Amino acid sequence: MREQVRRAFAVCPIEVGIAVAGGDWKLTIVSKLAEGTHRFGALQRAVGPVSAKTLARQLQALEEDGVVLRVAHAEVPPRVEYSLTEAGVELAKIGEALGRWSAAYLPEPEPVGVLPAADDASLGA
Amino acid sequence: MREQVRRAFAVCPIEVGIAVAGGDWKLTIVSKLAEGTHRFGALQRAVGPVSAKTLARQLQALEEDGVVLRVAHAEVPPRVEYSLTEAGVELAKIGEALGRWSAAYLPEPEPVGVLPAADDASLGA
């Protein structure tokens, strides 16, 4: 378990959860792994615009906190597969809930330059 | 809505949720407010070892993201009361779920200096 997580225990369980899941990309990584085992490269493409360094670090942190499982195959070229532990599966559900929450309560900002479609009313009498 | 949140929309809803709730103390603040309206000072004591500056900033962010409601009373001495919006109430539920998750899956680290109780087995044959 990481030091950051250990320190959060002194405060409250919610902060522990934030310490584990709070970093950028982390819950997205977990939600992608909830769909199935991914290799490193596939995961990077699935998650979005995340750098390899950051993805690797977040995966290490998640592994150390018991959320993801890492299996390296001794092959050439190398193949490393990531999946969820039981704790990870449960955490993924919370991630899904958070995604639903933001979709429900935070209106997507209109992209700049996109005008609302004209309808009959806007054409006047 | 804050710029950080706006950018997260380009990735996925989960990252939006992280952008809103991911900061240190934020979910703890929300969970405390779920127990009822708090004044600034009371909230600071309830949350834990958070500095006034950080608490004020997190509250501003949460207000801007539509999670908390801030009501300032024109009195001397000043009185400011914080409470949750409907979105905040829902977010608090996710915070509770995260707290339960960490309590269930992350074993509390033993405080340094505490030794496991000796039992018969440890005394050897």
Next chain:
DNA sequence: CCGTATCCTGATGGATACTG
């Protein structure tokens, strides 16, 4: 292919002192 090493930047968060 799967990372790590290095360097860099900006954001976060605490301490302290101060204001309305």
Next chain:
DNA sequence: CAGTATCCATCAGGATACGG
């Protein structure tokens, strides 16, 4: 009481180059 201003340390995260 409820913050804000300033300074500061730390760290998260990206870019690039390189190693196994």
